[in-house]
Amino acid sequence: MTTLAETAPDVLRVTDRKSARAFVDTHIVPYADAYDRRGRVPEELLERMTAAGLWAPFLPRDTGGGGMDLVTLGEVHEEVGRGCSSVRSLLTVHTMVSWAVQRWGSPAQREQWVPALGRGDVLAAFCLSEPGAGSDASGIASNVVEKNGGWVLNGVKKWITNGQRADLFLVFARTATSIGAFLVPRDSPGVEVTPIEDMLGTRASMIAEISFRDVALGPDALLGPSGFTAGMVLTGTLDLGRYSVATGSVGIVQAALEACAAYASRRTVGGSLLKDLPLIQAKLSDMVTDARAARLLVAEAGRLKDAGEASTIMATWVAKYFASTAAARHASEAVQIHGANGCGHDYPVARLYRDAKVMEIIEGSNEIQRITIASQAEREII
Amino acid sequence: MSGNAKDQILDFVRARYPQAEIDETQDIFALGFVNSLFAMELVMFIEKTFEVTIPNDELKIDNFRSATSMAELVDRLSPARV
Incomplete structure (x- = not known):
């Protein structure tokens, strides 16, 4: 598939607050109210963000990222938030998952996911909240059990920003001893995404409820340490x-x-x-x-x-x-x-x-x- | 083992919990001080102060139970000194 980056290489690259402001004023501010009314961010903007290098510019250069410092990243996210909180929300959850894989991932996990997350070829969502547990993470009921050397995931996540569109979910679930983080591709059998419409705010952030029913995951799905850490x-x-x-x-x-x-x-x-x-x-x-x-x-x-x-x-x-x-x-x-x-x-x-x-x-x-x-x-x- | 590392770690823990009396061998988990927030702060402090990266397989509870065990972890992760 031909990408916008290939067909329109002159699309503005975002490297700092100034270029972010220019991008936002051109591509987001004029359309933010329309996104809000339609309840979604169009694919065209997602592609422009990919071409601009907006998704995870803080990732290290040796992984294909831009090596952006976090002060500058904050300035970029402020500018995007000035234009549209829904778009900034998409960046937020993608940033969280990209950082987590880079920070806690095994070499194999990093190799599989980080370059694609950095480019925006894979968009990510963060799955913590549930129908019965929000800020109180200790209340989550989703669970995984070890089976055949891998894991089986069951549970329901709610209020998941970009859940309607994301390709990769970072799902928090109970293990036998603690809470673990698991990388779950959207196309895994047993994953079902249900859009949540008509939210009070950030209405275009494509929020969803996601059900996981007997989702079989490989041993490499666990991200980071198990146990207390x-x-x-x-x-x-x-x-x-x-x-x-x-x-x-x-x-x-x-x-x-x-x-x-x-x-x-x-x-x-x-x-x-x-x-x-x-x-x-x-x-x-x-x-x-x-x-x-x-x-x-x-x-x-x-x-x-x-x-x-x-x-x-x-x-x-x-x-x-x-x-x-x-x-x-x-x-x-x-x-x-x-x-x-x-x-x-x-x-x-x-x-x-x-x-x-x-x-x-x-x-x-x-x-x-x-x-x-x-x-x-x-x-x-x- | 670096006594200096042990002292620095102890200072960090005591600064977070000035009301508690903590020595270098006490199990800070048993004292009930550690939650995920403080665990994260501990890892960041050790990595920043001693310029090491703690790999996932070293993120075990026993490595963080006391200032002594954390100093031993630092010793293992630090480049060999000549």
Whole structure:
């Protein structure tokens, strides 16, 4: 099959924030509301993202990746999140799985999957949540049993971002002794994908429920260590996902700010432009301040990741908590500034408002984050 | 075994749990301190501080039970010194 990269080699490559912004402004911003209404991201954009090298540019160069540092990756994901949270969500889960295979995979697993994940030839989804277990990973009921030297997987995963489209699932399931991570190709017999439509937010992220019925897996399906350290695969992968969601939340605040600045500069009330009214100025100044503060928290978490510092995990919790609550607050204010116009389809702020709420729930609800942050503070300070 | 490595590991664990009294041989799992978050932090700390990569087959609970066992792990993974 001829790819877009072959037929249109001049398609912009994304290597940093500037090129990401140009890509997003050209290929995503004009169409994001249409994706939202249709409930999916079109294949054409997925191909453009492949051609742009957007899927996993952080993978090492010797695997075909771009070797991008995580601070820059965060900036790229922020820009994509500014354009469309659904598209950024696809990047988030693909990033999580790609990182996990690169970090925890055996040489054979890396050889099989990493180059294809890096190019975007294989798209991945992260399967943790279930009908009865969300942020509480210890509550998952999906299970695997060892059989004939391999594994047999049973269970149901729900709210799986890009589940409708992904080619490879990273599935967390109970083993005899702990929770393990398993690589499950979509075309494995016994895998059934059911689209979930009409979500509140990130409506185009192609969310699905996925059933696994007696899915036979080879011995090489287990990713990473078994036993107590298996939890680290989950912890490390969620940490990177949380980082991406934090960056995307900054993108939502920035998008709200840009939409409101444009609207307030045109719209008049009582003979005055909205932008000249003190109450509107207060809202805009809070957006500017929080966008900058959240961006700095995210950058610090990214810097610690690049340095391999253990403190990045808590820095990422803090960044995600701050950025997602800021996104929800400012997206709400953005609708307020737009008035009735903000409640319709003519402006992007209604989409931002719905998407922002999701940021407070995914990759660890904000309640879980506050418990974790408080626990860390107790250890360090009290 | 590197006494320096053992001290650095002990300092890291004590910094995370300053209210606890931990010595180099105590089983930190038995003390109930380790969850998956702290396990991840431990692995990152060891890899960063001692410039080693811990392979999957060394990610066993016994290698992380105490500062002594973690220092032994570091010794095994470090390039031979002349």
